[in-house]
Amino acid sequence: MILLLFVPLTFFAQLEEARRITQRLCSPEFHGRGYVNQGDSIAAEFIAAEFQNLGLDPIKGNYFQSFTHNVNTFPGKMEVKTGDRLLQPGIDFLIDPSSPGGNKILNPILVNYELIKNEPQFIWTIKHVLKDKTHDAFVFDFSSAPKDSVKDFIKFSRDFITVSKMPVFLVTEDKFTWSVSDEVLLAPYILLKPGTWNEGESITLDINQQFKVNYTSRNVISMIKGKGCSKKTIVFTAHYDHLGRMGSDTYFPGGNDNASGTAMLLVMAKYFKEHPPKFNVLFIAFAGEEAGLLGSKYFTENPQYNLKKIDFLINLDIMGSGEEGITIVNATLFEKEFALLQEINKEKDYLTQIKSRGPAANSDHYWFTQMGVPAFFIYTMGPNKNYHDVFDTYVNLSFAEVMDITDLLVHFAEKLTSK
Ligand SMILES: [Zn+2]
Known part of the structure; x- marks a missing residue:
């Protein structure tokens, strides 16, 4: 009990925050954040409101970056x-x-x-x-x-x-x-x-099936400018879209994929707002990931922020467990940064393991890697194997390592930009 007194309050606040956001994003009113009943758009509005509540600024006039794409949907029977x-x-x-x-x-x-x-x-x-x-x-x-x-x-x-x-x-x-x-x-x-x-x-x-032509999806983007005159920029990304509804009565909540990563993105945003960093931090919640990494592709082709000015990008996708550690995609491309992550983890004793993986086109970091932006894609590992199915729910998530991962990434971003 006495030990608990030494644990900072933010420690629990982060976990509570991650749970609150994930639960909201998984609720039926978001329709699985897909293309039936504008579920993805409802989620976009929710994230923008969260950015606004935190006091984060958009890069352009508002938080949204729109693009269109075709999509097959099942809205009814x-x-x-x-x-x-x-x-x-x-x-x-x-x-x-x-x-x-x-x-x-x-x-x-x-x-x-x-x-x-x-x-x-x-x-x-x-x-x-x-x-x-x-x-x-x-x-x-x-x-x-x-x-x-x-x-x-x-x-x-x-x-x-x-x-x-x-x-x-x-x-x-x-x-x-x-x-x-x-x-x-x-x-x-x-x-x-x-x-x-x-x-x-x-x-x-x-x-009942409906093919939607030129459906509008929106990336949601905000940033915190660094203190002083730092030219360094760290970007956190997570896709918020999921698979939506398969008929009017069934939806895919996408708890682990990727309500959890979106929640982590907002937890990081809250942290940096409360602890103003020396470096610039960009937060991008991507749309259309499940439809073929569309939101991140659009952003890299129409960047709202100069890609050359990004020092490092951290993409969070599937963040709801962590009992078995995390995996870093692109670890073999950025060995120095991977070693730094390992070093911090060892020193602070956060996660059971940080696994190295090579490049892969399996989430939104991909287009940035193609454009020469240094990036890691981080996903958690654990006993929860629900993926792209109706069982990927909020209640099936353990959030085992939310706080450790937050701390790890804060230290990582600070060390990367302090050189
Ligand atoms: Zn997915």
Whole structure:
């Protein structure tokens, strides 16, 4: 108990702050921060209001940087019935992000490994179905196929839509991992969990899909000018968008990915506002990351801040755990900076490990690296493996290392800019 007295109050305040922001961003009113009900835009407004409450200035006239892109969405009905059983979206089935919708009762034919193995029989069956219209959909099931060929079969099943122009269902035990698409397939493509469909049963679809052209997304940007005449600049980035809604009743909260990183970004902003740094600090909450790193791409092509003046960029994506430490993407590109991070961590005994990883195009730091801006992408590691699924919720986050990571990054930014 006595030890607790020596712990600074900000210590707990940071954790509370990270929790508050993440919980808000994950709530249903933000619709999974995607493109249904303008969820991403609601999140953008929320972040801008947080910047304003903290007293942070925009770089330009306001906090926003707009850009447009196409996106496929599922705003309404999302019903799949096998026989007379109504399946649960995100649990029993997952619609491909590029899928069109539709409203029809289908009479599918089963295509399994046994059939595909017997090539003449397979070709005959397919021809027969396509020509005589004996069936109007396909259910692919490769559960008995050799493990090393399953991937190819899955790819084949999706490509098959181009040929058949008929709905395709894929029975798969793989974890459901959703994403965002800017294109539309010729017919619905839907993943089913094993046991949700029996051969001979009909499949009823009632799915509302809408392709949005030139949808407007917004990066949210603010900065704190350094004390004195420091020319150094550190940038913190995190994408706030996620996958949105898969139908009106199901949404992907994106707790770890990346409400947690957005929260960390705002925690860092609060820290530096309360402890004015000698260097300039920029905070960028990116939109459109899940749609293909679109917000960061747009920013690097239309920078609101001279990219050459950025000394280092730290991208925070998936910050909700940390029991097993963190990983640094680009560690092998910036060995000196990585060594500094290791040194601080060892000295202060913050995290169990800081793992090194090479460059990867897996988050918003990517375009900055391409433009020659020194950058790290930091993600936490821990037992929480929920990713791009309906289980990536606020309650499933441990926030094990929020305070240690904040301290680590503050020391890192200070040391980097003090040379
Ligand atoms: Zn993601």
